[in-house]
Amino acid sequence: MVRFNGRSFTVFDRQNTPGVELSGVLSILPEADGAVLFGTISDGVYRYHRGRWEALGGADARHLSVTALLRDRSGGLWIGAKEKLLRLLPSGQLLDAGRAAGLPEVPITALRNGADDTLLVATEKGVYQLRQGQLSAWNDTAGWVVRDLLDDGHGGWVVAADDGVHWLRGNGQRQHLLPGERVDAVRLDSNGALWLSLSAGRLVRWSAGSIERIAVPGQVSPALMIDQEGLVWAGSTDGLFRIDEGAARGLTSEDGLGSDYVRALIQSDNGDVWIGHSEGLNRMRGDAISHVRLLPGNGRDASVLALASRDGSVWAGTYNQGVFRLDGSGRVMQQIRLPGTVQPLVRSLLSERDGGLWIGSSEGLFHYQQGQLRHYGLDEGLPGLAVHALYRDPAGVLWIGSNDGVASLDPDGKLQGWSADLDFPARYVFDFLGDDNGDLWMATDHGLLRKRGLDITVFDHRNGLPRDKIFRVIDDGAGHLWLPSNQGVFRLDRRDLIAVAAGARTHLAVQVLDHTDGMPSSQGNGASSPAGWLTHKGELLFPTGGGLAVIDPQRVDGNTRFRKFPVVIESVVVDGDPQPLRSAYGLPAGVERIAVAYSGLGFRAPDKMRYRYRMEGFDTAWVDAGSRIEAVYTNLPPGQYRLRIQAMSLPLDWENTSRGGEAVLNLDVAAPLWQRPWVRWLSGLALLALLLLLLGWRATSYRLRQKRLNNEIAARTQELSEKNRALEQADFERASLLQRLEHQAMHDALTGLPNRRAGDAYLQKALLQAAADGKPLTVALVDVDHFKQINDRYGHDAGDQVLRDIASLLQLRLGKSQFVARHGGEEFLVVMPGLSLQDAVTVLQELRMRLARLRFEEVDAEVSVTVSIGVAALGPGQNTGRTLLAAADRQLYRAKREGRNRVLA
Helix, strand or coil: CEEECCCCEEECCCCCCCCCCCCCEEEEEECCCCCEEEEECCCCEEEEECCEEEEECHHHHCCCCEEEEEECCCCCEEEEECCEEEEECCCCCEECHHHHHCCCCCCEEEEEECCCCCEEEEEECEEEEEECCEEEECCCCCCCCEEEEEECCCCCEEEEECCEEEEECCCCCEEEECCCCCEEEEEECCCCCEEEEECCCCEEEEECCEEEEECCCCCEEEEEEECCCCCEEEEECCEEEEECCCCEEEECHHHCCCCCCEEEEEECCCCCEEEEECCEEEEEECCEEEEECCCCCCCCCCCEEEEEEECCEEEEEECCCCEEEECCCCCEEEEECCCCCCCCCEEEEEECCCCCEEEEECCEEEEEECCEEEEECCCCCCCCCCEEEEEECCCCCEEEEECCEEEEECCCCCEEEEECCCCCCCCCEEEEEECCCCCEEEEECCEEEEEECCEEEEECHHHCCCCCCECCCEECCCCEEEEEEECEEEEEEHHHHHHHHHCCCCCCCCEEECHHHCCCCCCECCCCECCCEECCCCCEEEEECCEEEEECHHHHCCCHHHCCCCEEEEEEEECCEEECCCCEEEECCCCCEEEEEEEECCCCCHHHEEEEEEEECCCCCCEEEECCCEEEEECCCCEEEEEEEEEEECCCCCCCHHHCEEEEEEEEECCCHHHCHHHHHHHHHHHHHHHHHHHHHHHHHHHHHHHHHHHHHHHHHHHHHHHHHHHHHHHHHHHHHHHHHHHHHCECCCCCCECHHHHHHHHHHHHHHHHHHCCCEEEEEEEECCHHHHHHHHCHHHHHHHHHHHHHHHHHHHCCCCEEEEEECCEEEEEEECCCHHHHHHHHHHHHHHHHHCCECCCECCCCCCEEEEEEECECCECCHHHHHHHHHHHHHHHHHCCCCCEEC
16 A cells, blocks of 8 residues: 655555555545545455554454445445445444345445435446345346446436446436446546546546547556546556646647757747747647748758747747748748858847847847848947847837846937946846836846836845746736746736835745646746747747647636645654654653654645744744755753644745645643752752751851860861962963963864964964065965855754864865864865965865765765865965955855856966
């Protein structure tokens, strides 16, 4: 038996469930209290609830071959066991109800609750009804070989049999579907369609008289289910399959595309869709896809990166063959070659009404008109040479998106640029969208930007955008913006954007569509144009790395992922010991670690499930868990707590409580013995008794003081001698303490290395020595790459362990001849007296490679780190500690900028 929570499978078998025989399960029955009953082929019935297994029915039921299970409305359990109809009483007694009622000995295939407390028994000789102990034939089904029985919810029944499906309508009408076909299982979906599992190994859907075969790998079995989300689940010889008609679908090479790597697309005025891809160009007219050849011959065609259309003509920009103009039939009418021996990449095109054509390329912007080309490059004011996007706004301004900012070209020819390094919040600009009010939206590598007048508003991950890099902005005309990315397509509500910009809310409710919704791939393609299109029919088309994604916006809001998903707690582990599942736990004093694993039961798109939790009584706010499915708390103080775990599928809107499922776990952590009230009360009494004894002792001491006075005078001399010795010892301890404090002041407590203060002092001393000896001196700054990700994923304790291990390796490899200090955070200072710059770089390169091979077993065996190292040597302009460190820091910054994991000097 296998349990599936949407992400992982849990297997229950003889190895991990001793005493439970679960091979050959033919019937599964969920219970109202959350338990599940399993009917096995030869070992009776088992009940599973909150991690506990129980065999039902005693010894009489141990070897039953169970084919059907049913709870009647009074709570009784009916068991179809091959040719017997049994009833299990709450006392555990097993009754042969079929024999008592005169049921023929014939295989039982299904049990259902009928009207008026009637039990329907489907067999291989028809359906029988049992009411108040009286058995009779049902609905003229005598002689039918019945395999399944289904209530249609409207007073009728659907009977699956060896001669097809009989739909016995509530109004008395009868339909005979698929005559001659043996139907092993039947299910009815919310749209009124029947799903049928045929013994021939096929799955079909019958709807309004039409039959559709559903392609499922392997031979379909009778295992068929429709869940609460409307998903159809079918078992076959090749495994378990989920069938869902999502909001998206894909067109691939199997549908006629020349390549699955689609780069750009556009729809011309006549409705044809032109699709550019890595192997050339396709035209889609209706559902027919044809190849449009650009280059003569039969060799590989030009890769198309950009498309434009106007007045019946289509322009196609290519990877290395310039630009082609085609007529509506796909015939090449003209080829425009750009300057240079190697043709630049053409990534964007804009066709003007006057016949001019703007060409965005990897070598700048070109304007083509009447055979003449004019070039705009960096010298003319472009912030970046690679042009990715072109847009003409209603005021006649041409907007240019580049690889280093944005530019505008006024109608009078004035070119103005905004660079990413100076006054623009993004580097790559991939697309523009203009609003009627003059707002300009930009798709960039730093999120969605809105330019309103001189102000630019940024919407990115801080506002809930799953990915900052987006390739296109499309308005669907229904109040939404659609943004393709390399993690699917995001849909934003314009009202949310307005609210976030105004500060009325902090996060956007982002609807994400990806491969789980039917897209051929979640990887959208950018840096080509257009990277998406809204067709005349209202469909949205997006190029992806796996084909052309087709999205129907009308179906997105109808998706059942907007329902509230149940949240279940899957395990509770206290100090390493798994606990039986309960709703509340009393925990002893001194508990150090509590780990709670949970899951939101959404099966349509489990990877879009997001979680948050809060330990009431401990957490002051909700903890955003993202997609993590475990909450861990350490060293909880004594007290009563309530752990709330919530789940919601994207788009997130935690303020909408109707969409968030929740599970609650109550914890009571006991106080240590000394903190308990009765212990404190007894301690108070003991203290009072002690005080009374002390008073008595003091009185006795006073009376005896005179007697002891002479003895005390004699002993005082000895006492003074002992005090002198004690003072000498205290002086020694004080000196030791000062020595330890001095060491602590100059060393890092975490790594044991000298700290920054000690490093600066050593560097000054090394500079003076190098100046006196005339020997070389080299310094290096070593920085751990992506250290924040280790802290975020594994916690600060793991990050501290990583720093300690790195410090140990630095100390070990550099030895006593070089000086190592922790410079701050994840940065270390290395001072290398006597080493030239070249020798120092050689040593540091070897150190960098050893660090890359270092594994952190105490954190995670898979964790590894790289470092970036900036190196500088003593020389002109670099002859003080400040200038030398500044030079090394510049090299470190350059190493980070050029990709990290390198040594630059």
